[in-house]
Amino acid sequence: NAGVMQNPRHLVRRRGQEARLRCSPMKGHSHVYWYRQLPEEGLKFMVYLQKENIIDESGMPKERFSAEFPKEGPSILRIQQVVRGDSAAYFCASSTGGTQGYNEQFFGPGTRLTVL
Amino acid sequence: EDQVTQSPEALRLQEGESSSLNCSYTVSGLRGLFWYRQDPGKGPEFLFTLYSAGEEKEKERLKATLTKKESFLHITAPKPEDSATYLCAVQAPYSWGKLQFGAGTQVVVTP
Numbered sequence: 001n002a003g004v005m006q007n008p009r010h011l012v013r014r015r016g017q018e019a020r021l022r023c024s025p026m027k028g029h030s031h032v033y034w035y036r037q038l039p040e041e042g043l044k045f046m047v048y049l050q051k052e053n054i055i056d057e058s059g060m061p062k063e064r065f066s067a068e069f070p071k072e073g074p075s076i077l078r079i080q081q082v083v084r085g086d087s088a089a090y091f092c093a094s095s096t097g098g099t100q101g102y103n104e105q106f107f108g109p110g111t112r113l114t115v116l
Numbered sequence: 117e118d119q120v121t122q123s124p125e126a127l128r129l130q131e132g133e134s135s136s137l138n139c140s141y142t143v144s145g146l147r148g149l150f151w152y153r154q155d156p157g158k159g160p161e162f163l164f165t166l167y168s169a170g171e172e173k174e175k176e177r178l179k180a181t182l183t184k185k186e187s188f189l190h191i192t193a194p195k196p197e198d199s200a201t202y203l204c205a206v207q208a209p210y211s212w213g214k215l216q217f218g219a220g221t222q223v224v225v226t227p
Contacts, residue, residue, distance in 0.1 A: 004159075016131065031213060033214075035215075035217075041219075042203075042217045042218065042220060043160070043203065043205075043215075043217040044217075045215060045216065048212060048213040048214060054211050056211070056212045056213060056214055058214070059214070065222055079178045081138060090157050091160070095213070098171075102146045103147060103150075103165065103207055103213070103217060104150070104160055104162060105150075105151075105162070105213075106121045107159035107160045107161070108159050108164070109158055109159045110158070111161050
């Protein structure tokens with residue numbers, strides 16, 4: 001009965017490198033969400049995906065950030081050319097696609113990104 | 117812009133000392149209000165969903181209530197293991213899954 005899985009749990013990158021964060025939703029969940037928690041700030045929505053579709057990317061920075069949820073495999077949040085300001089905890093959440101519990105999102109343990 | 121405000125920012129309680137946390141919001145036509153608990157270094161843990169004014173839900177020492185403009189999370193006779201940051205989030209009617217979170221209330225329960 002595994003929950004939402006994220007890896008890696010900790011990621012260190014130097015400025016200018018790429019960061020790839022992975023998220024496997026709970027079994028039976030087909031909706032994935034990414035949130036970012038900056039130090040001393042609250043959780044901020046980034047993007048909402050279903051299999052092979054981006055539903056809402058209103059919280060994604062316009063440059064360097066992208067997300068996908070392919071037909072097979074985990075969801076990926078990709079950050080190109082990382083900068084120090086990208087250092088944060090990135091959380092993935094998932095939910096079912098049905099009307100019951102549709103809105104209830106269950107979170108993974110997060111990936112803590114540190115940019116040197 | 118929709119606002120979600122939690123108060124107090126921090127709360128220190130003696131074991132057994134009941135209290136309430138507040139979450140006020142400005143979203144009209146709320147799709148849902150959610151309470152989560154977050155321990156240091158971990159992801160938020162789902163507690164409750166409330167959909168309509170007057171609704172109440174309970175789980176162990178926690179009880180969540182909802183009005184048209186705010187929600188309360190009541191902690192009855194807390195124990196040290198209830199120490200955590202409690203997060204409130206709302207989903208607006210026009211949003212497709214997006215949750216808007218408050219800043220949280222950090223609760224510390226001392227023995």
